Amino acid sequence: MYNTLTKTKELLQPINPPRIGMYLCGPTVYAESHIGHMVGPVIFDTIKRFLRYSGYQVTWVVNITDVDDKLIAKSRERKIPMSQIAVEMTADYLANLRELGVNQIDFLPRATDHMEQIVDFIRKLQEKGFAYEADGDVFFEVAKDPHYGQLSNRSIDSMQGDGGEAAGKKRAAGDFALWKSARAGEPAWDSPWGQGRPGWHIECSAMSHAILGETFDIHGGGLDLMFPHHENERAQSGCCHGAPMVKYWMHNGLMRAGDKGKVGGKSDREADTDDVVGKISRSRGAGGLSDLIRRQTGERIRFFLLRTHYRSTIVYGEDxxxxxxxxxxxxxxxxxxxxxxxxxxxxxxxxxxxxxxxxxxxxxxxxxxxxxxxxxxxxxxxxxxxxxxxxxxxxxxxxxxxxxxxxxxxxxxxxxxxxxxxxxxxxxxxxxxxxxxxxxxxxxxxxDQTTDRSDAELTSRLMQVLIDLRKDARDKKDFATGDRIRDRLAEIGVALLDKKEGTLWERKS
RNA sequence: GGCGACGUGGCCAAGUGGCUAAGGCGAUGGAUUGCAAAUCCAUUAUUCGUCGGUUCGAAUCCGACCGUCGCCUCCA
CATH class of the missing domain: 1.20.120.640 (Anticodon-binding domain of a subclass of class I aminoacyl-tRNA synthetases)
Incomplete structure (x- = not known):
């Protein structure tokens, strides 16, 4: 398997065979998922199936990040509690996974269910001198981690960021928030540093540790998460435990919108160009997955994703x-x-x-x-x-x-x-x-994939009626009637297939 | 600017040093069929962005160039 950390293919040698711990970065549940979000889950679901088939016992964790700035913003916009949005969008995500046959996940931990572990984790980092508090916020001090930048192959010096809105509080621009103090009206939890919420990254470190331990086998996610998300997770966990977080890092290629107008639509950023070529994202208006599943099927989407090697870019087009x-x-x-x-x-x-x-x-x-x-x-x-x-x-x-x-x-x-x-x-x-x-x-x-059970049953019987009538006509050499039945069905997207064993039918897309 | 990925037949897509460059879609011809559809058989890249180099030998390694895309900005 290809390890992003070493940039080579390595032999999979689990830490505690035949057990394998596997963690995939799941969604921040602030909006409906689009097809790009399914790439990771489908490939990891397949990987787990294959590893099991190969004799391993795999524990697979996918996190749900249900507290985050985007969720807070959404909550203000829709004037409903953040938790409600998270619940709705989690349900949407899980329904989509189900349609695509992603059913191998063992744990779906939510960040808000692990506040205690998150706070403990941050406290430990602070005790060990890797984190510092500033005015209710807590930051990870990147310079303290000798391995920082290894995963994404970049040096701290080369990072150009200005530190964002918390620039004034940080010791270095590359430092990132472990804990953010709450402003009025924002969801908040108690902590040694006052009311606040976790920063991005820390929930994955805390939850993977809680479920899979200090060092586990496989960690995956989209290529876009390599920096800063995975780099930061790796820094937090490595420094907190004094042991490497993960043995094998896997990153799937991203999906790109290929035929303009169909998925993409135009984002503000792209408003001045006609092409919508680029990574599929919400900001580009990628459509809801549920609609796509209804129009196509979950199985088609899964097959489509698996048809390309997981490290390659997939160019999306409904064709x-x-x-x-x-x-x-x-x-x-x-x-x-x-x-x-x-x-x-x-x-x-x-x-x-x-x-x-x-x-x-x-x-x-x-x-x-x-x-x-x-x-x-x-x-x-x-x-x-x-x-x-x-x-x-x-x-x-x-x-x-x-x-x-x-x-x-x-x-x-x-x-x-x-x-x-x-x-x-x-x-x-x-x-x-x-x-x-x-x-x-x-x-x-x-x-069974396209209609509900009772419709499927009825459709099947109705089709049998038509097929029987056509057979009667053909037995009497009345091909005109037989062909008419077939043509009329073709008009509504149903094809007939005459086999030796009888006539079959199928839907045409 | 820094880091990285990619460019294979009409389209999609494997292959990353050496038998005849997988497979899918499409197309063409044949078998089959009352005619079709489906199925099976056959054909469909002397060539892998371009130009150089390394090598006995490269789509595969190196260099340059052209083109596309991503990350560096709390996007899977």
Whole structure:
């Protein structure tokens, strides 16, 4: 895995194997999340799935920062309590995670639930001489940390900042707030330095320490957090405990708005240009994720994100999501054929817990032999810095091998479920189930993703009625009527697929 | 100004010293089909921003240049 700290790929050697502690910087919950916020959660969710599959026991923490200047500002603007905004936006964030299949998180600690730990942490830093108080504020003295700047590769001297609004109180411009004194009307907590609230950064140090300990294995976040956020976390934790905070630092690439107008819109900063090329952000008016999920699906978004290596920039465009949908549809079709032939739902196939258990003996079967080799390629790709893009390419190869097997043996619903060819199909399906589960894909059938359960049921029955009527017509060689049904359905975005085993249907985007 | 990333076929995207440069979308031809769709088969980059250099050998290393983007500002 690539370690941002050393700028090299390193062998993952957990501190206390088989346990792995993993921390991802979550959101400050002051507004609805946009697609860019999902990059980290999706890749880390996938990493955890893969590490578990590889035999590790992973504890994954994602923080919720629910006290912050932006939240205070929002609270004033909307004239409602900060806590209410935090609760609403946290719910929005979690709902989005759920839609994208991010369900591996073990702890979601909130900053406001850890005030005691935060205060203790700051007090300890002050006792050890790394922090100083100034007029109710407490600052971390960057010059006291010999390692400061290592992570983001910058020297204290090279930093140009003017110190911001607290410039007058700081000993050096690069010093940052651990605790901020409260002004009238602001949410505040008691502390040895008077009423106030934590600065940014400290909540992550305090909460990761509380849950994962002084030194843990993996810490991640977007590239934009490397400085100052992670640099400061690292300084606080390292100095407080006299031990390195994290063994492996991971940073995902950022998402960029590619096709103007669709996500971006214009921000004040960009108002004088036509292009909206740039990092996706709230200030650029990135749209709410929930709308996007309704328009596309959570699965498409997840697939879209995984299609690119996590350290690369992803250029966002809704056509990219459409393309992801096209790719996914090919898998969905195979799953239908799989169910027809084997009588088993792909989505309900049991997945082995670990890669050792999932190992298959090809028993001299040519198709199986190929699939086992592809499985190895998938795992090798994931072993090499979680290369999901490369891993996905083997999924397409696996899909083709599976369809070829189906075609070659002419497998249909009428095939004997006892035949060797069907048994092989089951094994191939099992491999696909296994690997796609590692990526968090295909948790449920596509129809269930777009509508609620009862609608899905009704739609399914209505479609069966139309398909039966068309079959009657075609059996009587009345192709005109048959085609008319098909054309009318095509007009409303439903495609029919005549297979040997019957007619299937699907939605077109 | 400082630090950093990137530039691979029509589009998306792996590969970072050596077999024929993955895979997806798209396109074209074929098998299949009543016709389609789907599926399968085949074709689709002598070439990896440009120019030099290192090397027996580079898309992969080095240098310059061009272009795009990020961080340095409490953005995932």
């Amino acid at each position: 990219g999501l459409d393309e992801a949908g096209t790719s996914l549809a090919a898998f969905y079709r195979f799953f239908e054929r799989f169910a027809e032939v084997t009588g088993q739902s792909f989505y309900e196939l049991p997945a082995p817990e670990t890669r050792d258990q999932g190992a298959i003996d090809p028993r001299g079967d040519e198709a199986l032999h190929e699939c086992v080799a592809l499985r190895d390629r998938f795992l090798a790709a994931m072993d090499d810095d979680f290369n999901t893009a490369l891993a996905i390419s083997t999924l397409f190869d696996l899909l083709r091998a599976a369809n070829r097997h189906l075609d070659k043996h002419d497998l249909t619903a009428a095939s004997s479920t006892e035949s060797p060819a069907v048994e092989t199909l089951r094994v191939i399906g099992g491999i696909l189930r296994d690997l796609t589960a590692v990526l968090g894909l295909f948790r449920k059938p596509p129809l």
